[in-house]
Amino acid sequence: MDFSMIQQQSMKLVMTNELRQAITMLQYSVQDLHDYLQEQQLENPLIELDVSKAEKDFHRPVSSDDAGISALDFVAAGEEGLQDHLLSQLREQQLDAKEYAVASYLALNVDENGYLAGNAAQFAEELNEPEELIAACLRLLQSLEPAGVGAGSLRECLLLQLERMPVRDRLAEAVVDRHLDRLASRQFKQIAKDENVTAADVQSAADFIVTLNPKPGAAFYQEPAEYITPDATVTLKDGEWLVQLNNDALPVMRINRSYEQLYRQDEQEVQSYLKQKQEQFLWIQRSIAQRQDTILRVTKAVVEHQRAFLEHGPEHLKPLTLKTVAEKLDIHESTVSRAATKKYVQTPRGLYELKFFFKSGVVTESGADQSADRAKIYLKKMIDGENKRKPLSDQKLSQLLADEHGIELKRRTVAKYREEMHVPSSSKRKRYES
Numbered sequence: 001m002d003f004s005m006i007q008q009q010s011m012k013l014v015m016t017n018e019l020r021q022a023i024t025m026l027q028y029s030v031q032d033l034h035d036y037l038q039e040q041q042l043e044n045p046l047i048e049l050d051v052s053k054a055e056k057d058f059h060r061p062v063s064s065d066d067a068g069i070s071a072l073d074f075v076a077a078g079e080e081g082l083q084d085h086l087l088s089q090l091r092e093q094q095l096d097a098k099e100y101a102v103a104s105y106l107a108l109n110v111d112e113n114g115y116l117a118g119n120a121a122q123f124a125e126e127l128n129e130p131e132e133l134i135a136a137c138l139r140l141l142q143s144l145e146p147a148g149v150g151a152g153s154l155r156e157c158l159l160l161q162l163e164r165m166p167v168r169d170r171l172a173e174a175v176v177d178r179h180l181d182r183l184a185s186r187q188f189k190q191i192a193k194d195e196n197v198t199a200a201d202v203q204s205a206a207d208f209i210v211t212l213n214p215k216p217g218a219a220f221y222q223e224p225a226e227y228i229t230p231d232a233t234v235t236l237k238d239g240e241w242l243v244q245l246n247n248d249a250l251p252v253m254r255i256n257r258s259y260e261q262l263y264r265q266d267e268q269e270v271q272s273y274l275k276q277k278q279e280q281f282l283w284i285q286r287s288i289a290q291r292q293d294t295i296l297r298v299t300k301a302v303v304e305h306q307r308a309f310l311e312h313g314p315e316h317l318k319p320l321t322l323k324t325v326a327e328k329l330d331i332h333e334s335t336v337s338r339a340a341t342k343k344y345v346q347t348p349r350g351l352y353e354l355k356f357f358f359k360s361g362v363v364t365e366s367g368a369d370q371s372a373d374r375a376k377i378y379l380k381k382m383i384d385g386e387n388k389r390k391p392l393s394d395q396k397l398s399q400l401l402a403d404e405h406g407i408e409l410k411r412r413t414v415a416k417y418r419e420e421m422h423v424p425s426s427s428k429r430k431r432y433e434s
Contacts, residue, residue: 022287026294026335029342030229030249033288037251040284046259046277047284050252082149082220083108089144102129103137106150114149114217115157116141148216155180161212171197172205183209186428199432230346231354232299234310241310243300245292246346253285294331295354298339301325302357309357310347317373320358375407376417383423389433391426394418 028036041047080088086107090100105127110116120138124131141150147164151157158176162169175183179191188202195202229249235242259274302325308316322333322340329336340354360372382400386392392400394414401407401414409417415425423429 021283022290023338025284025287026291027338027341028291030231032342033291034251037253037284040280044277044280046256046274046281048254048256050254080220082112082114082217083110085220086110086141086144086149090140093140098129098133099137099140102127102133103140106134106137106141110141110150110217112217112221113215114146114151116150116152119152146213146216146219148213154214157214157216158209158212161216169205169208171195171201172208175202175205176209186424186430188432203432228344228351230351231295231343233346234299234303234348236310236348241303241307243296243303245296247292250288250292253281253288255281294335294339295343297329298325298336299343299345299354301328302340302345302354306357310349313349315374315377317357317359319360319372321360322358325358372417375401375405375409376421378405378407379414379417380421380423383418383429386429388429388431391429393426 025033025036037047037049041049087104090103090107093100093103095103102123106116106123109118116138118126120131120135123129123138124134127134138150142160144150147161148157149160151160155176158180159173162173162176174195175191179187179194182191183206186206188199188206192199192202230246231249232246233244235244255278302320303310305320305324306318308318322336325336326333337355340358343354345352345354378401379397382392382397394411397418398409398411398414401409418425
């Protein structure tokens with residue numbers, strides 16, 4: 001073992017902070033980019049972001065046309081939640097203080113789907129109250145609207161709803177009470193044998209059961225709407241498909257002029273600080289420009305490849321891979337992936353995420369390459385039009401795809417596509433009619 005000094009030449013990619021930032025900004029959605037720039041504005045005093053038009057409208061001065069309108073008129077009224085709905089019903093009941101306190105406690109423990117985790121014994125121990133009182137208050141809670149609220153399980157929830165029906169369906173109640181697992185796997189013949197009825201009777205009961213609400217509280221809980229802003233718009237003009245970036249969706253970033261006077265100061269630390277922040281500002285500006293340019297190039301390449309989809313619809317989607325676009329644009333596949341993820345394109349056929357247009361292919365009889373989505377569309381049509389008493393098996397679907405559309409898929413591939421479309425197997429699609 002000895003030591004020596006050698007000189008070696010090599011090439012390697014150095015991931016600088018600036019390069020990492022540019023890569024990160026490319027994968028941001030419009031909303032993510034908004035949030036990122038607002039964070040940078042807090043850290044860098046030179047960055048000034050223009051407020052959006054919506055914010056300007058919200059903060060607009062009151063004009064003569066607004067006479068009689070106050071700021072409170074623009075505040076949305078909150079919708080009544082499930083627990084508030086239950087409490088308002090409890091206040092209408094003839095309850096003493098103890099009963100109301102216990103029933104209210106149970107109502108406040110109901111989750112967003114309307115279920116109550118725990119039984120009378122557990123709540124009696126928690127509240128240090130008699131179990132009989134807890135059980136009575138639980139029955140009261142389960143008698144409120146919506147039907148099925150306060151249940152401890154799906155079985156109990158469905159039974160509570162069935163018990164309230166004007167005409168009781170005893171078979172439906174028996175199926176829910178004793179055969180819920182079998183019902184889920186559509187073992188209608190076994191259920192029919194145990195209940196001494198026909199499979200058609202079980203089918204009828206199952207059709208009725210699926211009309212019940214497995215989550216009675218969900219109607220009172222709504223997640224806030226998520227608005228999608230398209231990054232680009234595709235339009236047809238003079239027979240050509242044009243791609244235009246939606247630059248208006250991005251905040252306008254400029255230098256904060258109130259800091260200009262600091263440039264005239266002679267203090268070395270101030271000058272060094274401002275220079276660093278200015279370089280940061282310029283790099284963010286360049287990264288945004290590069291992001292927009294990359295998204296535009298990728299979108300144009302996708303639109304050029306998927307003209308048939310834009311002109312004729314989803315059945316004409318062509319197979320497209322990241323590698324194909326990367327080679328066409330002379331960029332890395334990972335760059336194409338980042339540019340396509342969480343980026344949306346407004347087309348005459350609707351709003352689509354850019355990565356929607358990247359599809360795997362299947363081979364047809366003639367050797368032509370078709371998108372897997374096209375095969376799924378044909379599969380869905382065949383399944384929708386099948387005889388539900390004798391549904392098509394995966395093998396039969398494979399044969400029909402080849403005979404009618406020239407698309408050759410193995411049985412296991414058909415099964416894979418069917419599962420991706422959330423379509424059950426033929427045995428579970430079968431209906432028993434009288």
